[in-house]
Amino acid sequence: MMLSAVIGFVSGIFAVIIKNLTHLIQSLLEGKFIANYHDAFYFIFPVIGLLIVYFIIKFVFKRKVGHGIPTTLYAISRQKGIMKRFQMYASVITAPITVGFGGSVGLEGPTVATGASLGSNISRIFMMNQTSRTLLIGCAAAGAMSSIFKAPIAAIIFAIEVFSLDLTIASLLPLLIASVSAILTSYFFFGSEIILPFELKDAFNISEVPYYILLGILASACSLYFSKIYFNFTRILAKITSPFARLIIAGLALGVLIYFIPPLYGEGYNVVNNLLHENYLQALGNNLFNAYLDNIWVVILLLAGLVVFKIIASSLTFSAGGVGGIFAPVMFMGSAMGHCFALILNNLGLFKNTISVSNFTLVGMAGLMAGVLHAPLTAIFLIAELTHGYELFIPLMITSAISFMITSKFQPHSVYTMELAQRGDLLTHDKDHTVLTLMNITRVIEKNFIPIEIDMNLGDVIHQGVVKSSRNIFPVIDENRNFMGIILLDDIRPIMFDEKLYNEVKVQDIMQQAPEIIDIENDRMKEIMKKFQDSEAWNLPVVKEGKYIGFISKSKLLTAYRQKLIEVTV
Template identity: 65%
Template sequence: MLSVLVGFTSGLGAVFLKNLTHFFQHLLEGNLVRYYHHAFYFVFPIIGLWFVYFIMKYVLRNKVSHGIPSTLYAIAKRKGIMKQYQMIGSILTAPITVGFGGSVGLEGPTVSTGAAVSSNIARLFHMNQTTRTLLIGCAAAGALSSIFKAPVAAIVFAIEVFSLDLTLASLLPLLLASLSAIITSYFFFGNDILLPFRIEDNFTIKDVPLFMILGLVAGIVSIYFTEVYDRIQSFFDKIESPIKRLLIGGVGLGVLVYFIPPLYGEGFDVINSIIQGNPEKALENNIFSLDPSKTWVVLVLLAGLVLFKIVASSLTFGAGGVGGIFAPTLFMGSIMGYVVAKFLNQFSLFQQSVSESNFALVGMAGLMAGVLHAPLTAIFLIAEVTGGYELFIPLMITAAISFAITKKVHPHSVYTMELGRRGELITHNKDQSVLTLMDMESVIEKNFIPVFPSMDLGTIVQQAIIKSNRNIYPVVNEKTQALVGIILLDDLRPIMFDQSLYNEVLAQDIMQDPPQLIFLGKDKMADVMKKFQDSGAWNLPVIKDGMYYGFISKSKMLTVYRRKLITFTN
């Protein structure tokens, strides 16, 4: 019942986001730019980003993060709990970002909105962490199903990107959410779909080498996509002032959109023109007044769109805009595939003509597989939106090659890049995922009695050994509370009964260096587990801000690990 409710709300979120965005885009680009002045292309993105900034600062009073990464973070580190403002944050900001010319998509914000709603519904009904995570996956499936009318691909997306287990217990809720969302979409949009195309050119076995080439190109472009995105985001992360980020990103985006109008908004109009074999329609208003009827002009302009789309998207994000990376991936993938086919046909390199529309479709799958690290989603999405599986083999070839190449260079997708670096990413690796979900504070024990380096043996016996039920004693600096060593009960046992040594032996004489140190706030649970494995120790001291904080015992850690594993895989 809850999965149906979540699917329905995700579908409504998709409907609202799409309609509001198209209203802004039609009002601005369709009327003001077309009938008044081309310079509005430069102005609108900056105005939209200012609106988004004021909404975040004065209405929401919170920063609206990128849709899918913020959702993955909530699953990994917040036990699937998303704050209430996230239910409306993307709804208020994403349509303005995209409608005013931000070169990003709406899929991520739609997923984020549905995920926040599902998380709060789960909290309302007092669901546990596992169920909350599953309902967030249902929201993701519902959002994608509603947007693309591709229910199977939506389920695969939820499993692939959110690392859900494909079991009967999870498949049925995902199926119901995807179904209720697509019915909602049909109710509001009818039979309208984003990519209205049916395959006309059949696949033949002699096309296999050509699709392998496309897969290679898709892998290279995916690496380019990820590198540019990462470097531009790193550049903006170093700028502390949000106003400065907005000005730099807004002006940069405005300049790009002014000179290259197809970069305005999501770009699905351009995608459809490319797939239907009419690139001239997308390029007719180019600022350079080049004749799009010439093949070399088409190739150069389309290659420029591939190169600059991710730059425009990254500038939008860096300036504080809210959107998703899904649509830019489809945009670049379709153009990339078309350019490869056009190039092969123009120069007759293989003495055979290739289907430019098929290459455009398969190109989208290739780039999705590489950039998003979601090859199965890419295959099923293109197969579903085209209404058949005639391209299934080329989709598999291109997606597999592109994914393999990109994965070798970039282990994490643009969704998971930052979380993966911080060790906060849930994956299909169950051991790694359980360690990620564990809270380090829950395994730290503080019932260890510290001693000081200048303490003599008699004082240690009276104040530590007699009062403690532990067999290890941290030695800390009396002034700074910094850990200087540890004393094991095994080290004390041979001398603790010899009272003649009570005033002669000091703590600093018998202490030893700990085999490893755990740094709270820096080390992740996977690092802690590795330190236990490398050292063979049963207890390791924890340091917080340079001071002794407590110990983690291997037995406590394994007990918590087992409980979390049972919960995670139930």
């Protein structure tokens, strides 16, 4: 409990530092010296920022700085929640430079990762087990989100949804303490100022329910678009093997995009705020179509353009080596989507009554959060807390639920967890899956099996294998230690005492294929368990790049499973 309060406080401090450093850089770039030329510098600012980040990572940190929440989730699932110490300060330096110079990403992910690394390393000092370490990482995440948005309840739900924490008193109390500690820190430094200052003006009308259903469907489509563009752009640009060349290409593309669409510069919360207050002309800023903004359909097309191009700008930022998160881009796209949707309905002339544009802007943010992040409860409570009321609770629930249900049908994992899930490294609320993910395969490999070379004869097998071994199974390997098959003691028992056959019978005559083979580099525990189940074998060979390593026995595997289950659930 005491550590959760400390971690919440420090996470709040980190949030303040990261946010203020970003604002300081932006204010310097927008200062008097270049105020009159700022639009012209849109092209070059992102490249300068990305170059600075590149050189800091290459020559100062000398190791990769991960992308916030996915890095933290990987540490929980594959590294027992242990995060390297440099992660406590790496994002504090690189994320403000990335965003301050115009990188089209958010600061929430780096703030969460910074606090999570702190929680991980504090837990190591106090020699806590993996369960407690994971909980402290969740406390750091809750603290960071609580401090940034001044939404303590949504922050707790975010930690539970994203980090798959158990919904128990044992976990809720530390999360609550961390969240409160962080928000008090935020109030101390920022007062009552919040990132999205807004008060509801229009009440929810039951006649608008069909429109919120349509908005949920639209949000799911935009969520799928977000994910497809994000992963496709990242994969395509990753084919450029030189990090510096990739930075230049992606950085210049980002600069061009921001030059023609200035609202894509930085996090974009100023754009979101303008949309919430229905100042769409200010939200769009100076652009090539200023002369046509008196036409509402031009405005609608430009807002749709923000939805289309924001994720492209974010993907370019990440591919160029920028450090940031996707939470802010999701809120940016969601607000533009909801605003655009409401303007379309109000200007079609098909309906007697107009709908609240600001309400649909808010609910649009929740819909996209529910779809992209797979965090519908976080989306609902965050928007409710930001507006200081629950008048929009019903439309938030409708749109978020529809968006999440449709999106998860076509894409079962969020942007945060997609790559981890594909590798089998993702922890979920499924206890069986969690235990299997956390188990270490190398600890259950047995190596007291005597290998038999494939060019041996029966006599060699008896004298060099059977006589010296207490096991009834023998792996067959070639001269390069490549795994070829197995010999069972039962297979040679009828002939093992006939010395006349010792030179005549070769290993190739008595060996057989293994029922299944475990690849230590590609097979996760879930696949290994399935191989034992399907083959009904008690021992299966383990290989690495085709070379024999050892065997895994079903009995040892089940014993290790039970021990890990006890660790996870205690």
